[in-house]
Amino acid sequence: MTGYESSPLYRIMHPRSVAFWGASNNPMGMGSVQLGELLAMGFQGQVYPVHPSESVVMGLPAYSRVQDVPGPVDLAILVLPTRVVPEVLEQCGNAGITRAIVVSAGFGEIGSDGKQLQDRIVEISRKYGIHFLGPNCIGVINPRHKLNTTFYPYVAAPGFIGMASQSGSFVTQMFVQLEKFGLGFSQGMSVGNEGVIDLAECVEYLGQCPWTKVIGLYIEGIKRGQEFVRIARTVSKTKPIVAYYVGGSKAGSRAGISHTGALAGPDPLYNGIFEQCGIIRAGSIEELFDFCYVLGSQPITKGNGLAILTHSGGPGAAAADAADRCGLEMAEFAPDTLEALDQTVPHTASVRNPVDMTFARNYNDYLEKLPRILLSDKGVDALFVYLLMPHKRVIRSVIDSLMDKPENSSAIADNFFIGQAAAVAGLSREFGKPVVGASFHTRSELFIREVQDRGLPVLSSPERATRALGALARYSRFRQDMVNNNDD
């Protein structure tokens, strides 16, 4: 296995300098937009635009030929018309550049003519020892290195999800999706037509990335099947991999061919591959990130026993129904658990699983005492907690409970929310069991934001949260099987 820093991807993701083809002083060109985002992200290394006629591009000194660039170049980015790509790649090779991102499209994905051109650039890259991403890709994001070669601003935080995708959109347009949950990419790469670097190589690299806690894959078709299985099976012994595969249907397969030229296979074949590798399959792009959120942040489970804590019957029943359908079992509580619950909940409440408070009057009980009782039960391997904290009502409740009504009551209420969020978010680590929440409210609510930012995943519905716990339980079984079989 290639080491992290010796992986060909390392310098693509951590360049000290970039030579950029295809940007100009027309701000609407795709290359200009991409260079603009690279600069906007605050990239710390040297940036050398290469342009045939302009001496300054977007405020930077530009060079007409790569030989004229005054320093060493770690990474070449090509946003050029298809036909000139081979020539420029050859120039890169001659200049000793060994890493590149080929954004240009019009290769393997458009049919046999494009395939021939793609073969040619692969041949050139072999001749000069160039490792490149693409063609027909949108590049990479490495927020901690302040590297964004794509054409969207990175609005999310640096995160723990490593992404490798056959769709550029499912890297770049996910910035806004991740931001909805306070999540972010550790590193993300769009592999396009996989001329040289493919998904397998990305999985190997992300498997070793210290910031990456979970790997997300968007797949239209896997190229080097055996190699992919060998690598993914090794990586997923220590780091979960979640895959969204769209090539298993007739329509999805056809769409994939005209998108990246990828060759798909039927669902059973891919399900077999995924199972062999311990890869968890997601059914949609939202679910891919739901699963990554929980698998990348929560400890693995010992079993399938789920406890559901709610103060709203419908969301509790919805979570229970979803649990049954994704392989989780409703935990049967031990007698002392039932006794402890009985002493805490109101008489209208149900202490059977789901535990339903019916109307949450005491938030300390709901967010700390009850979860502790449930997580202490041996039969409970995971906890789902429905999180609804009606901001205004809680503020009123907090204020009413104070002897003096101080002027800074809003700050006091905020502190209350933050304290409650810290209490519930710390339980997972303390008990070594996964805890996942759900709310129809979003991060615009202080409480949700605080819970998420303290590491407890809050998903958008009870069903989505439960299914993500189901995915975690499936992955946990794979890990246990590996240990039991002493597989290496």
Added chain:
Amino acid sequence: MTGYESSPLYRIMHPRSVAFWGASNNPMGMGSVQLGELLAMGFQGQVYPVHPSESVVMGLPAYSRVQDVPGPVDLAILVLPTRVVPEVLEQCGNAGITRAIVVSAGFGEIGSDGKQLQDRIVEISRKYGIHFLGPNCIGVINPRHKLNTTFYPYVAAPGFIGMASQSGSFVTQMFVQLEKFGLGFSQGMSVGNEGVIDLAECVEYLGQCPWTKVIGLYIEGIKRGQEFVRIARTVSKTKPIVAYYVGGSKAGSRAGISHTGALAGPDPLYNGIFEQCGIIRAGSIEELFDFCYVLGSQPITKGNGLAILTHSGGPGAAAADAADRCGLEMAEFAPDTLEALDQTVPHTASVRNPVDMTFARNYNDYLEKLPRILLSDKGVDALFVYLLMPHKRVIRSVIDSLMDKPENSSAIADNFFIGQAAAVAGLSREFGKPVVGASFHTRSELFIREVQDRGLPVLSSPERATRALGALARYSRFRQDMVNNNDD
């Protein structure tokens, strides 16, 4: 069939006056919270709090007994301890009140003792001819009548979704879910334990409500099976019904019993019932509203042929894959369609279905010209369009295209967005075919908000949008079968 205004539900949903039990001057009590929301909504009728000792409750004159209330009472709302409910209901009967909402819990859902008490209040209601919702419910919302008896503020707009739910949360906590899409309830009722008024009666009532374009149901178990089938089958011939049923799994069924005492049945039984009635089943609460959104706003389809328009390959492939899995077919375009597409898209684009622009330079083409070409094709029964309108970039593009750079460039860009939104949102009506969009951006973006507010559904992912179109196609087949069989 009972007429709309002669339905027992009509006066519950349109009371001219309300007597309210259970509110006090302690703002934290559940009754006080509910009365507070009723007043906050701006209810126009008389409100009479009934309280044993206070003469003023929350600023309103209060009455110690219902006989003392100075005017006629259309609706009694009871938020009282379980044990006093029978007595108060008896008093209501004596005072000639015939409509009530019993919020109080502790009846059929807690076991045989509660069941006995529930039987008793049903008996009282029969004696006096009282029709009530509940017990163990959260009441109703009728935004156009400014009626909100629940304990959450109604933050959404008056809308077209009629909701009847065995979970109060899946009425009240959906206010914020609907608001994410600019949607709202036409009328919504939480039926609780269905002591008297049940889901079937709500479906009959909503079927006749002029504001309700689609009916959403949350079901833990159906009570009067034959009656439900008879009514739902009649209603869904003209108005779609979407149901989210959680009782089909072991865990969901058990949760339902302790929630509302509902008796569930296995999935195949309920799927049979739904099929017989033309009810479309949703797999989650989010999906329930996704389906309602599209079924309530878009025309029914003639067939299953779907066209996908995108400028991002991944989202296009994801939509195609989802289409295949939900019974839609990728339309094969006619020769003149292909020719017209070829003349409009760039050379890197794909004119096969999905139509992939690869990089949208010309938004007029993308949002108007191309959709028109596709919707004119006889084989296209429905259109999915991926909507991504990067606000900043479009503004820059619009400004750059202007000869003069005016100072009010932001207003000009806004007008551009509004114009584009109007163009794409008008297509569905013009062609009589459903059009549905998706974006990872939300209503915080002007463009998305404008498109949604002009009647084109924009869902949160390509898969969700496509599945909702699949649900519409399934409902359309039911409607056609009804016509073909001349069923009545």
